Amino acid sequence: MRKGCPQPFKKSKRGNKRQAKEVVESDESDEEVTFPQTPGGGMSYLSSPPAYRGGTNIPSSPPFSPFTPFTPSYGPDLSVEDVENEMDYADAQEKIEEDENEGQEEEGEYLAMEGNDGGPGEEEEEDGEDLFGEGMEEDYKRIEALDRYDERDLDDNTEYTEMGPGERARVEARLRRRDMEEGRFTGKSRLPAAFLQGMDEEGWDEYGLDLDRLGRRRRRTTGDKSIHMSLLDGTIDVDDEERVLTIEDLRDIKGESVGTWISEPGPRQAIARDFRNFLLTFVDEKGSSVYGERIRKLGEINGESLEVYYPHLAMAKPLLGYFLANAPREMLAIMDDLAMDAVLTVFPDYARIRPEIHVRISGLPTTTSIRDLRQIQLNTMVRVSGVVSRRTGVFPQLKYVKFDCGKCGAVLGPFYQDNQTEIKIGACTNCQSKGPFTVNSENTVYRNYQKITLQETPGSVPPGRLPRHREVILLWDLIDKAKPGEEIEVTGIYCYSYDASLNARQGFPVFTTVIEANHILKKSDEFSAFKMTEEDRKQIRTLSRSKDLEKRIIKSMAPSIYGHNDIKTALALCLFGGVSKNVGGKLRTRGDINVLMLGDPGTAKSQFLKYIEQTAHRAVFTTGQGASAVGLTAGVRKDPVTREWTLEGGALVLADRGVCMIDEFDKMNDADRTSIHEAMEQQSISISKAGIVASLNARCSVIAAANPIGGRYKPSLTFSQNVNLTEPILSRFDVLCVVRDSVDPIRDELLGRFVVESHICSHPDSSPASGSANSTSTAVGSDVELIPQNLLKKYIMYARENITPKIHQVDSDKISHLYAELRRESLMTGSIPITVRHIESIVRLSEARARMHLRDFVRADDIDVAIRVTLNSFISAQKFSVYKALKRSFSKYLSSHSDHNELLYMLLCRLVQDKVTLYQYKNGISAFPAQVNIPLEDLENLAAASHIYDLKNFLTSNFLSSHDFTVDLAERAIYKHFQNN
Structure with a gap:
C-alpha cells in the first residue's frame, strides 16, 4: 500500500508522471486504487485520473453507499478484522507529510530545469499537456523517494470473498461507532470534531446513519x-x-x-x-x-x-x-x-x-388619525379608527397562478402573485418560446378580496374641515367583518399601490395609499356576549340575584337626570326588548319596543337619547331635520369602482338589531315620516329602484323625541292635538311619555340641589368616588347603589342574546278586560286610539321585564308592570279634565305590586304642596314657610285610599331623610324643612 494520499492532478510534468505511474502500476499489480468520492458514493469525474476519463473502466460505487463525510473506502478483499487492526493514524500522517515534502522539493527542481529550457516548457504550459505523447517514459521512471511501500497490513497470499452491500454497511457502522467511542473516552478522535456532534445511540438506524441529521x-x-x-x-x-x-x-x-x-x-x-x-x-x-x-x-x-x-x-x-x-x-x-x-x-x-x-x-400601542398618515409610515404597521362608509362586493384575487404555453401546451408555475408586482412570463421553460401564455384557470388558486372605505369619525374631525378617508383591503376571514355605519379600529400595513387613472389626472407620478388590514376590532365587539369573560358572566349572575335589581337598573338609566322614573322605566324595558316571533317562517311579529317622548323644552329629552346611544350595544343617532326618507331607509347609488347600482342602507338599516334614535321627530316632513311606517311595524324596508328589487332588515327599536305644537304642552288638549303626528304613526309606538315642566316648589328645590351636586361630582378634579357613570356609587338624592355603565351594557347584551322568556299561565282575562276598558275610555275621551297593537305592547313589555331579571318565563308581576306602564302612557296623554278620573278608575291596576315608597312619597309631596299653597294664600304669593308640619294621620288616610296600610318601612327608611323630611313618631307628625329662606 503506497504511503500518502491521492493528489489532485497538476500541470507539472513531475506530478503527471507520478500519477500516471500509479495508474500503470495499479493495473499491473491488480491492486485497488482509492480515488476521492462524490456525495453519492461514487468517484468524482474531475478528480479521477486521465486513464479513467474514457468512462468505460471507472470503478463503480457499491449499490448501497450513503454519503457521510467520513465514509472510508475499502477494497473487495478487506475484512472487518483487517480494518479494525489498521495502522496507527498519527504515525501514518507523519510519514505522509515527510513524503510530500520530499516530493515537492524534487518537483521544484524539475520545474526549474524545465523552465530554463525556454520554449517547450512555456508552450506546454499554455496549450496543456499530452500525458501519452513524447517523453511519456520519463514520467514513469522509478523515483526512490516516492516508490516506497509499507509491507505492513498487506496480505497478498490470502484470498477473500467479495463483501456484499449489507456486510459492507455493517462494517462501516462498526467503524463509525469505534471512531465515536475512541474520541469520547480518550479525547483523541479519528474524525474532525465537527463530525462528532450529535453522534449518539438515539437517532441512528441499524446501519449507523444519523437520520435526524440527514x-x-x-x-x-x-x-x-x-x-x-x-x-x-x-x-x-x-x-x-x-x-x-x-x-x-x-x-x-x-x-x-x-x-x-x-x-x-x-x-x-x-x-x-x-x-x-x-x-x-x-x-x-x-x-x-x-x-x-x-x-x-x-x-x-x-x-x-x-x-x-x-x-x-x-x-x-x-x-x-x-x-x-x-x-x-x-x-x-x-x-x-x-x-x-x-x-x-x-x-x-x-x-x-x-x-x-x-x-x-x-393592541398596537399608538393610534394614528387618518389625516395624520404620512410617507414616513409607509410599509409599517399602523392603527387607525373610523366609520365604514362604503363596502364593495367580494372579488376573487390571484394567489398562485399557473400559465399554459400556447405553442407546446406546457403548464408553467405556480407563481405567487403579490399586491406589488404583476407576474409576467418571459419564455417557456419547455420549448423556450416567448408565448403566448394564458392563465390556467383550473389550477390557479384564488383568494377572497374586498375593499372598504374608512372615514374619520365625526367627533374627531377638526372644526371647519371635511372628514378624510382611506381605502382598506380585506382578505381571508376579514371579509364582511365590518358593515357600513359601524365604527371600527383597523390594524394593518400602510402601503402604496399604482393607480393609472390618478397619474393621468394629476399629470405626474402619484401613488395611491391603502391599508392592508391585519386585524379589525368593532366597538360593539367589546361588549358582545362571545367576548365576555367568565368573570363578567359571574358578575352578571350575581347582579341578577339582587333584590332591588329593577330599581337599581332604572336609577342607573341616565343618573345625571333627576326624576322622570316613568321615562327611565320605559327606556330600560326598551333596551332589553321583547321576543320576536316568526310563525312558520312567513309571519313575523316584532319584539322591539318603540318609545315616543313628547314634552316641554328643557326637560332632558335629548339627554335621554344621548345616554341610550352610549348604553345600547348598537345605536344610531339622527335628527328629524337632517334626515330624509332615503337617509332613514335606503338609497340606490352607482358604485364608483364597479360602476354598478348598489344599495346603501340608511339609519334604520344600520341600526339592525339595535336602537335607532330620532331627535326632533316632529320636524320631519310628512313624506319622510311616512317612509318609516313599514320599518317600525314589519321591521323591513322594501325598495324597488334602478332595476333593484330588494328588502332590507330594520329590526331595531325606535326612540323618538318631539316637541309639542307651539313649543309647550297644553294639558287642556289631547295628545294628538299637541303634536303634529298622524294616528298611524302614533299607534306604532308602544309607550308614549309626556314630559311636563310644571311648577312645584318642593320638586324644584330638590331638582336645583341635584343639578348643583351633579356638577360638583362630575368635575375632573373631584375625587374618584364622585358619581361618575363608570363608578359604582350612590345616586345623588337616593340610597340606591348605581350599576356601572359598562357592567349595565354587558348585562343588557347578555340578556338579549341568551334569554328568551315565554308567556306561561298568565291571567289572560285580566288583559282582555283591560283592553275593553281602554277602548271604551279612548272613544269617550277622544285621546290616542287604542288598537290591538297595545295588547301586543303589553306582551312585549312583560317579556322585557322577565329578561331584565334573566327569567325564562313571564310571571304575573311582569304582566302587572307592563299594564302599569301602558296605563301611565295612556292616562298621561289625556286632557287634564279626565286625567284624575281615569287615574281613579284604573287605580286597581296602577297600585298593584307597585313601589309603595314612591307612591307614598308622591302622596306626602301632595300634602306638603297643599300646606304651602294655603300659607301663600294667607301671607302673600311671595311668602314661603321655613317648615311645614304634616300630620301622620293625613298621610295614612291617603295611603288607605290607595290600598296601602303599612307605612312602617317608609317612615323608617333613609328616603325621607335624604329629602329633608323628619319623622316624629311620638308626635305622629312629619316635618319638611326648607333651606335658604
Missing part, C-alpha cells in the same frame, strides 16, 4: 421556506452555526433595511425560533399558557386567525416587536407559517379545514 440537511438543501419545521419539533439545526443567529446577532442589522435583513435565511431561522419560543413559553399571572389556550379555542371553532396581543410580544421579545412594527409584511409571513405548524402539532388534520392560519396583531 433530514435536517435535506431541509437545508430544499430551501429555507420550511426552516421553522425544525424549530417547531425541537430539532434545531446546530451543524451550521453560522446560519443560526442569536438575539445579539439579530440586533446588528446588515441589510439595506429591516425588511431586507429579515428576508435572509439566517435571520428568518432565528426569528422563527424566537417566535416559537414565545408561543410556547408565554404565560399569564396564573401560570397557564396564553397562546396554547388560544390555539385550542381556535381549533374548537375551526377558526383561521390566531390573535397575538402586541404588548405581550413586545414585553417577551422586544426585538421581534420592533421588527414587526417596521417590517410587518416579512414578519407576518414568518409568523403565519409558525402559527400553522403550531396548530398542526395540536390538530394534525387541521390543514383539511383551513389551509392557512393568519396571525392577527391587536
Whole structure:
C-alpha cells in the first residue's frame, strides 16, 4: 500500500508522471486504487485520473453507499478484522507529510530545469499537456523517494470473498461507532470534531446513519421556506452555526433595511425560533399558557386567525416587536407559517379545514388619525379608527397562478402573485418560446378580496374641515367583518399601490395609499356576549340575584337626570326588548319596543337619547331635520369602482338589531315620516329602484323625541292635538311619555340641589368616588347603589342574546278586560286610539321585564308592570279634565305590586304642596314657610285610599331623610324643612 494520499492532478510534468505511474502500476499489480468520492458514493469525474476519463473502466460505487463525510473506502478483499487492526493514524500522517515534502522539493527542481529550457516548457504550459505523447517514459521512471511501500497490513497470499452491500454497511457502522467511542473516552478522535456532534445511540438506524441529521440537511438543501419545521419539533439545526443567529446577532442589522435583513435565511431561522419560543413559553399571572389556550379555542371553532396581543410580544421579545412594527409584511409571513405548524402539532388534520392560519396583531400601542398618515409610515404597521362608509362586493384575487404555453401546451408555475408586482412570463421553460401564455384557470388558486372605505369619525374631525378617508383591503376571514355605519379600529400595513387613472389626472407620478388590514376590532365587539369573560358572566349572575335589581337598573338609566322614573322605566324595558316571533317562517311579529317622548323644552329629552346611544350595544343617532326618507331607509347609488347600482342602507338599516334614535321627530316632513311606517311595524324596508328589487332588515327599536305644537304642552288638549303626528304613526309606538315642566316648589328645590351636586361630582378634579357613570356609587338624592355603565351594557347584551322568556299561565282575562276598558275610555275621551297593537305592547313589555331579571318565563308581576306602564302612557296623554278620573278608575291596576315608597312619597309631596299653597294664600304669593308640619294621620288616610296600610318601612327608611323630611313618631307628625329662606 503506497504511503500518502491521492493528489489532485497538476500541470507539472513531475506530478503527471507520478500519477500516471500509479495508474500503470495499479493495473499491473491488480491492486485497488482509492480515488476521492462524490456525495453519492461514487468517484468524482474531475478528480479521477486521465486513464479513467474514457468512462468505460471507472470503478463503480457499491449499490448501497450513503454519503457521510467520513465514509472510508475499502477494497473487495478487506475484512472487518483487517480494518479494525489498521495502522496507527498519527504515525501514518507523519510519514505522509515527510513524503510530500520530499516530493515537492524534487518537483521544484524539475520545474526549474524545465523552465530554463525556454520554449517547450512555456508552450506546454499554455496549450496543456499530452500525458501519452513524447517523453511519456520519463514520467514513469522509478523515483526512490516516492516508490516506497509499507509491507505492513498487506496480505497478498490470502484470498477473500467479495463483501456484499449489507456486510459492507455493517462494517462501516462498526467503524463509525469505534471512531465515536475512541474520541469520547480518550479525547483523541479519528474524525474532525465537527463530525462528532450529535453522534449518539438515539437517532441512528441499524446501519449507523444519523437520520435526524440527514433530514435536517435535506431541509437545508430544499430551501429555507420550511426552516421553522425544525424549530417547531425541537430539532434545531446546530451543524451550521453560522446560519443560526442569536438575539445579539439579530440586533446588528446588515441589510439595506429591516425588511431586507429579515428576508435572509439566517435571520428568518432565528426569528422563527424566537417566535416559537414565545408561543410556547408565554404565560399569564396564573401560570397557564396564553397562546396554547388560544390555539385550542381556535381549533374548537375551526377558526383561521390566531390573535397575538402586541404588548405581550413586545414585553417577551422586544426585538421581534420592533421588527414587526417596521417590517410587518416579512414578519407576518414568518409568523403565519409558525402559527400553522403550531396548530398542526395540536390538530394534525387541521390543514383539511383551513389551509392557512393568519396571525392577527391587536393592541398596537399608538393610534394614528387618518389625516395624520404620512410617507414616513409607509410599509409599517399602523392603527387607525373610523366609520365604514362604503363596502364593495367580494372579488376573487390571484394567489398562485399557473400559465399554459400556447405553442407546446406546457403548464408553467405556480407563481405567487403579490399586491406589488404583476407576474409576467418571459419564455417557456419547455420549448423556450416567448408565448403566448394564458392563465390556467383550473389550477390557479384564488383568494377572497374586498375593499372598504374608512372615514374619520365625526367627533374627531377638526372644526371647519371635511372628514378624510382611506381605502382598506380585506382578505381571508376579514371579509364582511365590518358593515357600513359601524365604527371600527383597523390594524394593518400602510402601503402604496399604482393607480393609472390618478397619474393621468394629476399629470405626474402619484401613488395611491391603502391599508392592508391585519386585524379589525368593532366597538360593539367589546361588549358582545362571545367576548365576555367568565368573570363578567359571574358578575352578571350575581347582579341578577339582587333584590332591588329593577330599581337599581332604572336609577342607573341616565343618573345625571333627576326624576322622570316613568321615562327611565320605559327606556330600560326598551333596551332589553321583547321576543320576536316568526310563525312558520312567513309571519313575523316584532319584539322591539318603540318609545315616543313628547314634552316641554328643557326637560332632558335629548339627554335621554344621548345616554341610550352610549348604553345600547348598537345605536344610531339622527335628527328629524337632517334626515330624509332615503337617509332613514335606503338609497340606490352607482358604485364608483364597479360602476354598478348598489344599495346603501340608511339609519334604520344600520341600526339592525339595535336602537335607532330620532331627535326632533316632529320636524320631519310628512313624506319622510311616512317612509318609516313599514320599518317600525314589519321591521323591513322594501325598495324597488334602478332595476333593484330588494328588502332590507330594520329590526331595531325606535326612540323618538318631539316637541309639542307651539313649543309647550297644553294639558287642556289631547295628545294628538299637541303634536303634529298622524294616528298611524302614533299607534306604532308602544309607550308614549309626556314630559311636563310644571311648577312645584318642593320638586324644584330638590331638582336645583341635584343639578348643583351633579356638577360638583362630575368635575375632573373631584375625587374618584364622585358619581361618575363608570363608578359604582350612590345616586345623588337616593340610597340606591348605581350599576356601572359598562357592567349595565354587558348585562343588557347578555340578556338579549341568551334569554328568551315565554308567556306561561298568565291571567289572560285580566288583559282582555283591560283592553275593553281602554277602548271604551279612548272613544269617550277622544285621546290616542287604542288598537290591538297595545295588547301586543303589553306582551312585549312583560317579556322585557322577565329578561331584565334573566327569567325564562313571564310571571304575573311582569304582566302587572307592563299594564302599569301602558296605563301611565295612556292616562298621561289625556286632557287634564279626565286625567284624575281615569287615574281613579284604573287605580286597581296602577297600585298593584307597585313601589309603595314612591307612591307614598308622591302622596306626602301632595300634602306638603297643599300646606304651602294655603300659607301663600294667607301671607302673600311671595311668602314661603321655613317648615311645614304634616300630620301622620293625613298621610295614612291617603295611603288607605290607595290600598296601602303599612307605612312602617317608609317612615323608617333613609328616603325621607335624604329629602329633608323628619319623622316624629311620638308626635305622629312629619316635618319638611326648607333651606335658604
